[in-house]
Amino acid sequence: MSIIKSESLNKQFRVYKRGEGLKGYLKSFISREYEEVHAVKDLDLEIEKGEMIGYIGSNGAGKSTTVKMLTGILEPSSGEIEVDGRIPSKQRKENAMNIGVVFGQKTQLWWDLPVRESFKLLKEIYEVEDEEYEQRIDEFDEVLQLSDFWEQPVRKLSLGQKMRCELAAAFLHHPKIVYLDEPTIGLDVAVKERIREFIKKMNREKQITVMLTTHDIGDIEDLCERVVVLDEGKKIYDGELDHLVNRFSSRRIIFDLKDSKKFELSLEGIKEVEKDGRHVEIVFDREKITASEIMREVLNSYEILDFEIKEPDVEKVVKYIYNEGL
Ligand SMILES: Nc1ncnc2c1ncn2[C@@H]1O[C@H](COP(=O)(O)OP(=O)(O)O)[C@@H](O)[C@H]1O
Ligand SMILES: [Mg+2]
Structure with missing residues (x-):
């Protein structure tokens, strides 16, 4: 009760x-x-x-x-x-x-x-x-x-x-x-x-x-x-x-690539790609694509030195709800 x-x-x-x-x-x-x-x-x-x-x-x-x-x-x-x-x-x-x-x-x-x-x-x-x-x-x-x-x-x-x-x-x-x-x-x-x-x-x-x-x-x-x-x-x-x-926040995956100059990735569910030196930061919608699918794709065409998957940021989620409603 x-x-x-x-x-x-x-x-x-x-x-x-x-x-x-x-x-x-x-x-x-x-x-x-x-x-x-x-x-x-x-x-x-x-x-x-x-x-x-x-x-x-x-x-x-x-x-x-x-x-x-x-x-x-x-x-x-x-x-x-x-x-x-x-x-x-x-x-x-x-x-x-x-x-x-x-x-x-x-x-x-x-x-x-x-x-x-x-x-x-x-x-x-x-x-x-x-x-x-x-x-x-x-x-x-x-x-x-x-x-x-x-x-x-x-x-x-x-x-x-x-x-x-x-x-x-x-x-x-x-x-x-x-x-x-x-x-x-x-x-x-x-x-x-x-x-x-x-x-x-x-x-x-x-x-x-x-x-x-x-x-x-x-x-x-x-x-x-x-x-x-x-x-x-x-x-x-x-x-x-x-x-x-999980529902409301995007995830991020950050690659450290040997050569990121010509980096390109266009897949369903990729929301943003940001390049900064050797680092490439990818924001993706985890309802549409998984981190391992992205990994596979990047591995096929580039040499990866390091990578990191960032957990969703709860603060962003609540801010989003505060600002936009659902
Ligand atoms: N005593 C009151 N008289 C008139 N309007 C009120 C009173 N208390 C709250 N409200 C109104 O009710 C709504 C909800 O307020 P409140 O419960 O304080 O919101 P929150 O705590 O989520 O910020 C607001 O629009 C507020 O202006
Ligand atoms: Mg209050």
Whole structure:
């Protein structure tokens, strides 16, 4: 049975139009003209316990709106949601005890309190036992290195330090599900690494289900086997990350030839041939031609000194989806 399930889920926002100037402003009270923004469209989603899925799509695709509905912050316009047997918007409190959330740049910590006190409060809210609390903080500290700034007020933390705290806070009560909405935005590589390691550890060791929204392809490559791609509110892909990469990205093969001056290759499925000194780089569509077919062809006419086949670049795939849709 799925731990997260949505069926024909929709969210529409009404955005009231405001006319220009004072006259328009006053008029908007009378006529109430509005536009409808259909942020999430007929979304069917099933996530199994212990899964870690990447939820991706361009800006405004409806990712955060989905997460807000799943956490119970927003009520759906229509459709069903069930999270661990509960309806989030109707059972907000029970649902909240069961989940952890990180929303990109918003904080769930207390701005003026030292980190230590913030965590004490969370401990009380989520009713974590003393012994477990100590143990978890120690364990979190190992990966996230919280003790570096344990006594500092939250407002004094750098973005990276704050994010490490947010992550720890989201997992403190060992919830069944954690939603992470852009948890690595604006962070440097070293902090990203720590955060990824932490998420991986929590998912593996505690079987915590993770739904991860991110623009960082490294996050997805590192953490998620399954991705769901959203475009203008609609689910356009749901499956293995590898499969997506295979479908949408070209491969490259690079030859080092003894003589590349007169190199020519025209075969079905060859998209680009670039020459640079002795190197020849061939971009090909792997649905139409294989690397070994190209090898054979090149071997027939040229002397190959060396060659290299480049794996598809996931970043390009997601950029492509972000830019073009599917
Ligand atoms: N509270 C709101 N009121 C009106 N429109 C909203 C609101 N929240 C989101 N939207 C609109 O819904 C669409 C989806 O937004 P969002 O879920 O934040 O996208 P994403 O997180 O994928 O970037 C966007 O067009 C956005 O402008
Ligand atoms: Mg968002």
